[in-house]
Amino acid sequence: SKKPVRVAVTGAAGQIGYALLFRIASGEMLGKDQPVILQLLEIPDEKAQNALKGVIMELEDCAFPLLAGVEAHSDPMSAFKDTDYALLVGSRPRGPGMERAELLAVNGAIFTTQGKALNAVASRNVKVLVVGNPANTNAYIAMKSAPDLPRKNFTAMLRLDHNRAASQLAAKTGKPVASIEKLAVWGNHSPTMYADYRNATIDGQSVKALINDEQWNRETFLPTVGKRGAAIIAARGLSSAASAANAAIDHMRDWALGTNGKWVTMGIPSNGEYGIPKDVMFGYPVTCEGGEYKIVEGITIDEFSQECINKTLKELTDEQDGVKHLL
Numbered sequence: 001s002k003k004p005v006r007v008a009v010t011g012a013a014g015q016i017g018y019a020l021l022f023r024i025a026s027g028e029m030l031g032k033d034q035p036v037i038l039q040l041l042e043i044p045d046e047k048a049q050n051a052l053k054g055v056i057m058e059l060e061d062c063a064f065p066l067l068a069g070v071e072a073h074s075d076p077m078s079a080f081k082d083t084d085y086a087l088l089v090g091s092r093p094r095g096p097g098m099e100r101a102e103l104l105a106v107n108g109a110i111f112t113t114q115g116k117a118l119n120a121v122a123s124r125n126v127k128v129l130v131v132g133n134p135a136n137t138n139a140y141i142a143m144k145s146a147p148d149l150p151r152k153n154f155t156a157m158l159r160l161d162h163n164r165a166a167s168q169l170a171a172k173t174g175k176p177v178a179s180i181e182k183l184a185v186w187g188n189h190s191p192t193m194y195a196d197y198r199n200a201t202i203d204g205q206s207v208k209a210l211i212n213d214e215q216w217n218r219e220t221f222l223p224t225v226g227k228r229g230a231a232i233i234a235a236r237g238l239s240s241a242a243s244a245a246n247a248a249i250d251h252m253r254d255w256a257l258g259t260n261g262k263w264v265t266m267g268i269p270s271n272g273e274y275g276i277p278k279d280v281m282f283g284y285p286v287t288c289e290g291g292e293y294k295i296v297e298g299i300t301i302d303e304f305s306q307e308c309i310n311k312t313l314k315e316l317t318d319e320q321d322g323v324k325h326l327l
C-alpha cells in the first residue's frame with residue numbers, strides 16, 4: 001500500500017473546512033488508494049481551537065480507512081511541516097464597511113506569514129491551493145513570500161467559477177454537465193472573471209453554435225456566473241461552502257492525478273501567456289498530467305474576449321499594486 005501523504009488545511013474549523021476535510025479523508029481528492037495525514041491549522045483563539053477539536057473528533061468517528069493521522073495546529077510553522085499539499089482556506093474576506101486597505105493589510109499579514117512558513121518547512125514539491133479571498137492576490141502574496149519554492153507550486157481557486165459556468169451551460173443546452181469540454185475561465189476569482197465558452201463542445205458539437213445567442217452570453221450568462229457567489233449569500237445567508245469545497249477537491253485531484261486531456265481552469269502564475277504580465281496569478285485553461293499543469297495555448301482572443309481579459313487583469317494588477325509594499 002502507498003505511503004501516506006501530508007495535507008495541510010488552514011481555516012479548518014470554518015464552513016468550507018467542514019465540507020472539505022471529510023472528503024479529503026475519504027479519498028476523494030487524492031484517490032481511494034492514497035492514505036493521508038491531515039495537518040489542520042486554525043487561529044490560536046480558544047473558540048476556534050475548540051471548534052477544531054470537535055471537527056477532529058468527528059473525523060475520528062468516521063473511522064476512515066485512509067486517514068493515517070490528524071493533527072491540530074495554531075502555528076503555520078508546525079502545520080506546514082513536510083506537507084505535500086496545502087489548502088489555504090482561512091483568510092479575512094471583505095466585511096461590510098471594511099476598507100480596501102484594511103482588507104489587504106490583514107490578508108497581507110496572513111499570507112506573507114504562511115508563504116514564509118511554506119518556504120521554510122514544506123515539501124519542496126508542495127502543491128498549494130489558495131481558496132481564501134481575495135484568492136488570486138493571496139496566492140500571489142504567498143508565492144512572493146516563498147522564494148525557495150518553485151513559483152508554479154502556487155495556485156488560486158478558479159474552479160468554482162469554472163463549475164458554475166459549466167452548470168449554466170448544461171442548463172441552457174439541456175445537455176449533461178459532464179459532456180462539456182473546452183470551457184475556460186480567465187482572470188480573477190471575482191465578478192470580473194471571464195467565462196469563455198467560444199471553444200466549448202458537447203459531444204463534439206459547438207456550444208456557441210448550439211446556444212447561438214450572443215446577447216444571452218453577455219447579458220445573462222456572464223453576470224449570472226460572475227454574481228453567483230452573491231446570489232448564494234442572498235439566498236442562504238452564508239457564503240458558498242459545499243460547492244467551494246467541491247471545487248477545491250476537483251482542483252487538487254486534477255492537478256495531482258491528471259485530466260486526461262480535458263480542459264480545467266486554474267489560477268496560476270503567468271509566464272507571459274496571452275499577454276498577461278509575468279507572475280500575475282491569473283485564471284487560465286489548463287490540462288494536467290503527471291502532477292503538472294500546462295496552459296492550453298493557441299486560443300484565439302477576439303475583440304470582446306480581449307476587453308474582458310483586460311478588465312479582469314486591471315483588477316488583479318491593482319490588487320497587486322496594493323500589496324507591493326508588503327513584499
Ligand code: NAX
Nearest residue numbers: 011013014015016042043090093131132133135157160244
Ligand atoms: P469561515 O469564516 O467559515 O471560516 C474561515 C476559518 O478560517 C475560520 O474558522 C477562521 O478562524 C480561520 N482563519 C482565519 N484566519 C486564519 C489564519 N490566519 N490561519 C488559519 N485559519 C484562519 O469562512 P469559509 O466560508 O470557510 O470561507 C473561507 C474563505 O474562502 C473566505 O475567505 C471566503 O471568502 C473564501 N471563498 C473562496 C471561494 C473561491 O472560489 N476561491 C469561494 C467560496 C468562499 O467564499
